[in-house]
Amino acid sequence: MFALIIAGEAIFLLPFILMRVFKPVIREAFLISDAQIGEAQALYGITAVISYFFGGFIADKWEARKLLAISLILTAIGGIWMTMIPSIFTLKILYAFWGISTILLFWAALIKATRQWGNEHNQGLSFGLLDGGRGFFAATVALSGSLILGYFFPENAADVTFDDKIITLQYIIGFITIIVIVVALFVWSVLPNSKEDEKSKAEKFSFTNAFSLLLKPKVIFHSFIILAAYCAYKLTGVYGTYAKDVWNYSLEEATYFAVFIQYLRPLAAITIGWIADKYVPSKLMIPCFLVLIIASALIGFGGFENEPVLISMSFFIFMAMGTYALRGLYFAIIEESKTPLQVTGTLVGIISVIGFTPDIFMSLFTGYMLGENPTIIEYQHLFQLFTIFPIIGLLASIGFRKVIKNI
Numbered sequence: 001m002f003a004l005i006i007a008g009e010a011i012f013l014l015p016f017i018l019m020r021v022f023k024p025v026i027r028e029a030f031l032i033s034d035a036q037i038g039e040a041q042a043l044y045g046i047t048a049v050i051s052y053f054f055g056g057f058i059a060d061k062w063e064a065r066k067l068l069a070i071s072l073i074l075t076a077i078g079g080i081w082m083t084m085i086p087s088i089f090t091l092k093i094l095y096a097f098w099g100i101s102t103i104l105l106f107w108a109a110l111i112k113a114t115r116q117w118g119n120e121h122n123q124g125l126s127f128g129l130l131d132g133g134r135g136f137f138a139a140t141v142a143l144s145g146s147l148i149l150g151y152f153f154p155e156n157a158a159d160v161t162f163d164d165k166i167i168t169l170q171y172i173i174g175f176i177t178i179i180v181i182v183v184a185l186f187v188w189s190v191l192p193n194s195k196e197d198e199k200s201k202a203e204k205f206s207f208t209n210a211f212s213l214l215l216k217p218k219v220i221f222h223s224f225i226i227l228a229a230y231c232a233y234k235l236t237g238v239y240g241t242y243a244k245d246v247w248n249y250s251l252e253e254a255t256y257f258a259v260f261i262q263y264l265r266p267l268a269a270i271t272i273g274w275i276a277d278k279y280v281p282s283k284l285m286i287p288c289f290l291v292l293i294i295a296s297a298l299i300g301f302g303g304f305e306n307e308p309v310l311i312s313m314s315f316f317i318f319m320a321m322g323t324y325a326l327r328g329l330y331f332a333i334i335e336e337s338k339t340p341l342q343v344t345g346t347l348v349g350i351i352s353v354i355g356f357t358p359d360i361f362m363s364l365f366t367g368y369m370l371g372e373n374p375t376i377i378e379y380q381h382l383f384q385l386f387t388i389f390p391i392i393g394l395l396a397s398i399g400f401r402k403v404i405k406n407i
Contacts, residue, residue, distance in 0.1 A: 001129060001130075001133075002133075003191050005133035006133075007068050007186075007187045008133075008134045009133075009135070009138045010184075011075055011180070012102060012138075013176045014082065014173070014176055014177065015075075015078075015098040017262075019237065021145065021146070021255060021259060021262065022255060023240055024254050025255070027241075028162075029162075029166050030088065033372050034371070035367035035372075037363060038364040038366060039363075040092045040094075041095060041359065041363035041364075042360050042363055042364045044095040044099040045099065045356075045357065045361070046099065047099030048100075049353055049360060051100050052103055053349050054349070055104045056349015057345070058108070058109070058345070059108035059345030059346075060342065060343060060344070062109075064113040064191060067109040068110065068184075069188040071102060072106075072184030072187065073181070073184045074101035078097055078101060079174075079177030081094055083173045083174050085170065099359070108345040108349045111345075114127060115334060115335070123276075123277070123281065123333075123335040124272070124275070124276025124277040127329070128269045128328040129269075129270060129273060130328075131327045132267070132269035132270035132324075133270075134265075135262060135266045135269060136265070136266040138265070139265065141176060142262050145176065146252070148171050148172050149255060213346065214350060217403045218403045219337075219351055221396045222330075222334075222355075223353075223354035224355075224393070224396035225333075225396045226355025227357060227358060228389045228392045229327060230355060231362055231386070232322070234366075235323075236320060236323060237363070239320070240254045240257060240258030241254070243257045246376045261316070261317075261320050264321055265324040268322075268324035268325045269324050270328070271325075272284060272288075272328045281332040282397065282400055284325070284329060285329050285397040286398065288329070289322070289326070289393040289397060290394065291322035292323065293391060293394065295322065296319060296386050296390065297384075299312065299316070299379075300380050300382070300383030300386070301380070334347065336404050
């Protein structure tokens, strides 16, 4: 399980965690706006959505060990490319490449392997450990990068030059790239070769069975649960820039706040996973979405700009906890849907096509909502509109619960 955890986050360190934690520095080093970052990440989303669908079939045909290791190496090659601080156009091409390298051979294989690791009574803990462990690993890498940032940046923020930003970012990207390569070698050496029995091979997916899943209500509701929760996860990418733009934090302080948010992920995901195995995972999603609705509405409509920072910070903490709890739950409910293990990869591929479409539109949405120099007004408008997504998630969770009662 340890290999799955670190592989599961190492693959996304470069395309996601790097931008989520170090976005304030990246904006200034690349001379790039939030809207342009959104365009690059939208290209990632387009290639990723295509890869999700075909990756599900691949996961049901080939062993996880090879698929995960190859994906990690390909992604690391992209990291080497990024250390050269390419042009905006080249950065967009790189993100499109990462959409393939991180998903096609990787994602469905990871989820299927995690489901196999946990039995039918421990799915909450299995996926809670996966996402919580991934969160701890990501936060630790991010903290290490923040220390690099603090080491190379002068003590006085006003003395930070453009060259300081470029050189520091290159060290951070290079450090993360080396980690991805090491994890690839670790996964190759530690994960066992899959030895499936003849019955399992006979029950492998068929395209007919795969496409029959598409229109099942439980699959549709599951897809929209993931979509809503993943929108919330993508929104965590603006927490650090909010701290800089609204609370007037320095680049270093904003980065440390983003790292702090990352450390809430293991706390929320592992705790909710442990609780889920004692109750029912799908029931726990409902209060999580309610937390997101309330917290995002308070940020968007509350008018707390003149209150102490700790008040608005508490709303972000509640949002992060609800978001990360949902990440620990939304694949644990596969067991409740009574989907055969042999077609897990195919199911994951299908629900991911809809569930992870925020990779296409969410960065564009946040980028264009915030614009070039966002103020608290732009952030309030962003959170006001975002509130729609957890409402969708709440309704989908209720619908999923009703459907599985009849299975």
